Amino acid sequence: xxxxxxxxxxxxxxxxxxxxxxxxxxxxxxxxxxxxxxxxxxxxxxxxxxxxxxxxxxxxxxxxxxxxxxxxxxxxxxxxxxxxxxxxxxxxxxxxxxxxxxxxxxxxxxxxxxxxxxxxxxxxxxxxxxxxxxxxxxxxxxxxxxxxxxxxxxxxxxxxxxxxxxxxxxxxxxxxxxxxxxxxxxxxxxxxxxxxxxxxxxxxxxxxxxxxxxxxxxxxxxxxxxxxxxxxxxxxxxxxxxxxxxxxxxxxxxxxxxxxxxxxxxxxxxxxxxxxxxxxxxxxxxxxxxxxxxxxxxxxxxxxxxxxxxxxxxxxxxxxxxxxxxxxxxxxxxxxxxxxxxxxxxxxxxxxxxxxxxxxxxxxxxxxxxxxxxxxxxxxxxxxxxxxxxxxxxxxxxxxxxxxxxxxxxxxxxxxxxxxxxxxxxxxxxxxxxxxxxxxxxxxxxx
Amino acid sequence: xxxxxxxxxxxxxxxxxxxxxxxxxxxxxxxxxxxxxxxxxxxxxxxxxxxxxxxxxxxxxxxxxxxxxxxxxxxxxxxxxxxxxxxxxxxxxxxxxxxxxxxxxxxxxxxxxxxxxxxxxxxxxxxxxxxxxxxxxxxxxxxxxxxxxxxxxxxxxxxxxxxxxxxxxxxxxxxxxxxxxxxxxxxxxxxxxxxxxxxxxxxxxxxxxxxxxxxxxxxxxxxxxxxxxxxxxxxxxxxxxxxxxxxxxxxxxxxxxxxxxxxxxxxxxxxxxxxxxxxxxxxxxxxxxxxxxxxxxxxxxxxxxxxxxxxxx
Numbered sequence: 001x002x003x004x005x006x007x008x009x010x011x012x013x014x015x016x017x018x019x020x021x022x023x024x025x026x027x028x029x030x031x032x033x034x035x036x037x038x039x040x041x042x043x044x045x046x047x048x049x050x051x052x053x054x055x056x057x058x059x060x061x062x063x064x065x066x067x068x069x070x071x072x073x074x075x076x077x078x079x080x081x082x083x084x085x086x087x088x089x090x091x092x093x094x095x096x097x098x099x100x101x102x103x104x105x106x107x108x109x110x111x112x113x114x115x116x117x118x119x120x121x122x123x124x125x126x127x128x129x130x131x132x133x134x135x136x137x138x139x140x141x142x143x144x145x146x147x148x149x150x151x152x153x154x155x156x157x158x159x160x161x162x163x164x165x166x167x168x169x170x171x172x173x174x175x176x177x178x179x180x181x182x183x184x185x186x187x188x189x190x191x192x193x194x195x196x197x198x199x200x201x202x203x204x205x206x207x208x209x210x211x212x213x214x215x216x217x218x219x220x221x222x223x224x225x226x227x228x229x230x231x232x233x234x235x236x237x238x239x240x241x242x243x244x245x246x247x248x249x250x251x252x253x254x255x256x257x258x259x260x261x262x263x264x265x266x267x268x269x270x271x272x273x274x275x276x277x278x279x280x281x282x283x284x285x286x287x288x289x290x291x292x293x294x295x296x297x298x299x300x301x302x303x304x305x306x307x308x309x310x311x312x313x314x315x316x317x318x319x320x321x322x323x324x325x326x327x328x329x330x331x332x333x334x335x336x337x338x339x340x341x342x343x344x345x346x347x348x349x350x351x352x353x354x355x356x357x358x359x360x361x362x363x364x365x366x367x368x369x370x371x372x373x374x375x376x377x378x379x380x381x382x383x384x385x386x387x388x389x390x391x392x393x394x395x396x397x398x399x400x401x402x403x404x405x406x407x408x409x410x411x412x413x414x415x416x417x418x419x420x421x422x423x424x425x426x427x428x429x430x431x432x433x434x435x436x437x438x439x440x441x442x443x444x445x446x447x
Numbered sequence: 448x449x450x451x452x453x454x455x456x457x458x459x460x461x462x463x464x465x466x467x468x469x470x471x472x473x474x475x476x477x478x479x480x481x482x483x484x485x486x487x488x489x490x491x492x493x494x495x496x497x498x499x500x501x502x503x504x505x506x507x508x509x510x511x512x513x514x515x516x517x518x519x520x521x522x523x524x525x526x527x528x529x530x531x532x533x534x535x536x537x538x539x540x541x542x543x544x545x546x547x548x549x550x551x552x553x554x555x556x557x558x559x560x561x562x563x564x565x566x567x568x569x570x571x572x573x574x575x576x577x578x579x580x581x582x583x584x585x586x587x588x589x590x591x592x593x594x595x596x597x598x599x600x601x602x603x604x605x606x607x608x609x610x611x612x613x614x615x616x617x618x619x620x621x622x623x624x625x626x627x628x629x630x631x632x633x634x635x636x637x638x639x640x641x642x643x644x645x646x647x648x649x650x651x652x653x654x655x656x657x658x659x660x661x662x663x664x665x666x667x668x669x670x671x672x673x674x675x676x677x678x679x680x681x682x683x684x685x686x687x688x689x690x691x692x693x694x695x696x697x698x699x700x701x702x703x704x705x706x707x708x709x710x711x712x713x714x715x716x717x718x719x720x721x722x723x724x725x726x727x728x729x730x731x732x733x734x735x736x737x738x739x740x741x742x743x744x745x746x747x748x749x750x751x752x753x754x755x756x757x758x759x760x
Binding site: 082083084119121212213215216217238239240243244247248251252255256258260261273275276278279280282283286287298299300301302303304305307308310311312314316346349350353356357440 | 665
C-alpha cells in the first residue's frame with residue numbers, strides 16, 4: 001500500500017542534510033509520497049527503510065522499456081485514469097503482427113511497411129513501434145527462420161515474440177539479445193519455463209491469462225521466480241472486455257496499489273476488416289493499453305491511429321504549439337494576401353484549414369505566443385503591436401511579397417493602428433473574427 | 448494476492464431520452480456508469496447514430512463523402528428515404544445549411560416545408576439543425592419546430608446568443624433540444640441552467656460541448672465530455688445529466704486529412720479510406736468519452752462504428 005508523507009518521513013534519517021536536493025527530510029518525504037522524487041536521491045537511507053519504502057515508492061505501474069536505442073518504447077508509469085487530471089505519460093505503442101506462416105517475401109514486405117511508417121505530425125515523429133512475430137505455424141523451425149529474417153531486416157525495431165512453446169521462445173529470444181524483446185507469453189501452463197528464459201535472457205515477459213484473477217496469480221508467481229519486467233494481457237478480445245479489464249487493471253494499480261496488476265497492458269486487436277480493427281485499436285489507445293497489436297498497417301490507418309495516440313497523450317496543461325514561421329498555403333505569389341495569427345496548434349489548424357478551403361493562395365504568419373490562442377495571447381501581452389511588428393520585420397517576408405498589407409484577426413482589431421505605427425510602410429486590414437469567415441473574406445478580397 | 452475488482456458505483460445517472468414516435472422511436476442515454484462499464488451498473492441503451500442530410504445538395508462536402516449519396520442528395524426527401532430504407536439508419540439529422548445568409552439564404556418558410564416533407568417520408572426520428580448562424584437560426588428553427596409539432600424531434604442548436612427563442616420553440620412544439628457551447632464544461636453547465644430557468648424540462652436537453660475532429664482538437668472535446676460525465680455521475684450534478692452529442696461528420700469532413708488526395712501526400716495513404724477512418728475513429732474516441740448521440744456522414748464510417756458498438760454492449 002502507498003505510504004503517506006508522514007509515514008515515509010518516519011523512515012528517513014531526519015538529518016535535513018539537503019543532499020537529496022530538498023530543504024528538509026519532510027519536504028523530501030512529501031515528494032516521495034507524490035511520486036515526484038526517487039528514494040535513490042537520499043544517500044543515507046537505511047537498508048530497512050529502503051526495503052519498506054522501495055515497495056511503496058515504486059511507481060504503481062512499472063516502467064518498462066521495449067527495444068533499445070532510438071526506437072525504444074517506454075511503457076507504464078501512468079498515474080491517472082483521466083487525461084484532464086494529468087498528462088498520460090508513455091504513449092501506447094502500435095505493433096503489427098507478422099505470422100511465421102507468411103512467405104519470406106510477404107514478411108519482408110510487412111517489415112518494409114514498418115520501416116517506412118514514420119510520419120511527422122506537429123513536430124513529433126510518429127511510427128509503427130514494434131513487430132509482433134507470432135508462431136502461427138506452431139513449428140519451431142519456421143518461427144526461428146522468420147525471427148532471423150526480421151532481426152536482419154529490421155535490427156532496430158523492437159520485437160514481441162509470440163509463442164507458447166518455451167523452446168521456440170528460447171531459440172528466438174537470443175537473436176534479440178540486449179534489445180529488450182518481449183516474450184509473449186507465459187500462461188498458466190508454461191509460466192515457470194517461460195519465466196526462466198525471460199530471466200536468463202533479460203527479456204520482458206508477456207503474461208496472458210483468462211481474466212484478472214488468474215492474471216494476478218500468474219504475475220505474482222512469475223515475480224517470485226525472479227522476473228520483474230512484465231506486460232500483461234487479461235485475455236480481453238472483444239471491445240467491451242478491453243474497456244472493462246483495462247479499466248479495472250488501471251484502477252487496481254492506481255487506487256488500490258495492487259502490485260500484481262501494476263504492469264503495462266498489451267491488447268491484441270486484430271480483426272478481419274482493417275477499418276474495424278483500426279477502431280478496436282482506437283478503443284485500446286483511449287482506454288489504457290500500452291501496446292496494441294494490429295494485423296495490418298496501411299498508411300491511412302497509421303495516420304489515424306498515430307493522431308489519436310498523439311491527441312490522447314497530449315499534456316492537457318501545455319497547449320500544442322506549431323513552429324513560428326510564415327506558412328505558404330496553396331502556392332502564393334508575390335501579391336497573395338498575408339495574414340497573421342498565433343501558434344496555438346488548434347488556431348493554426350483551423351485558420352490554415354479555412355484558408356485552404358477558400359482555395360485562395362495565401363501566406364499565414366504564425367507567431368510564437370507560447371501556444372495561446374489569439375484573444376488569450378493578446379490579453380497576456382504576447383500578441384502585441386510591437387511584437388507583431390518585430391516578427392514581421394525579422395521574418396524576411398518583405399523580400400517575398402510585393403505588397404505591404406497585413407491581415408489581422410478580427411478579435412484584435414484594436415491593434416491595427418498601433419501596428420501601422422510600428423511597422424512602417426505597412427497597411428493593416430482587419431480580417432474576420434472567426435476563421436470560418438475567411439473563405440468569404442478572401443474570395444471577396446481577391447475577386 | 449486475491450484480486451477484487453475495484454468496481455465503483457455512482458450517485459448520478461444520465462437522462463434516458465426517447466425521440467421520434469411510434470415504431471420508429473429511439474432511445475439513448477440512461478446509464479449510471481462510465482461509458483460501456485455495464486459491469487458496474489446499467490447501460491439500458493446503445494449510443495444512437497443519426498445520418499446527416501441537408502436541405503440543399505452537399506456541394507460543399509468533399510467528393511469522397513458526396514459520392515455515396517450522389518444519386519439521392521439532390522432532394523432531401525429522397526436522401527432521407529435512402530438513409531432509412533437502404534442504409535437502415537436509426538435516425539436522421541437534417542441540417543438546414545441552405546438557410547445560411549452566405550449560402551442559398553433559404554427562408555424559414557422554405558425550411559419548414561423541407562422539414563414537413565422529410566417527416567412525411569420517414570418513420571425514424573428526426574434531428575433538425577440550423578445553419579449555425581445564431582441570428583438566422585432563430586426564425587428558421589421556430590418555423591421548423593412548428594412544422595414538426597408533436598413529432599418528438601430534436602431541435603438544435605441553442606447557443607448562448609439565441610437559446611431563448613429556440614428553447615421556447617422546442618417547448619411549445621414538444622421537441623427535445625440541443626444546447627451547444629464551446630469546449631468548456633462551465634459554459635455547458637451555464638447554458639443548461641439558463642435554458643432550464645426558462646421552464647424547459649432538463650430531461651429533454653442534450654448537451655453538445657462542441658465536437659472537434661481527430662487531430663484538430665479532439666482531445667479538448669474528449670476531456671470536456673469526460674468531465675461532464677464524471678460531474679453527472681460522481682457529483683450527481685443534475686445540470687450535467689443530459690446525454691452528450693458528438694456532431695462528428697461536419698467537423699471531420701472539412702479538414703485536410705479527409706480531403707487531400709494520395710498524390711499530394713503519399714505518406715497518408717488512400718484518401719477515401721483515410722476519410723472514412725478519420726470519421727469513424729473520431730466517433731469511436733468520443734464514444735469512449737461519453738457521447739450517446741452521434742451525427743455522421745459517410746455510410747461506411749457509420750456502419751463501422753455500429754459494428755464497434757455491437758462489440759461494446
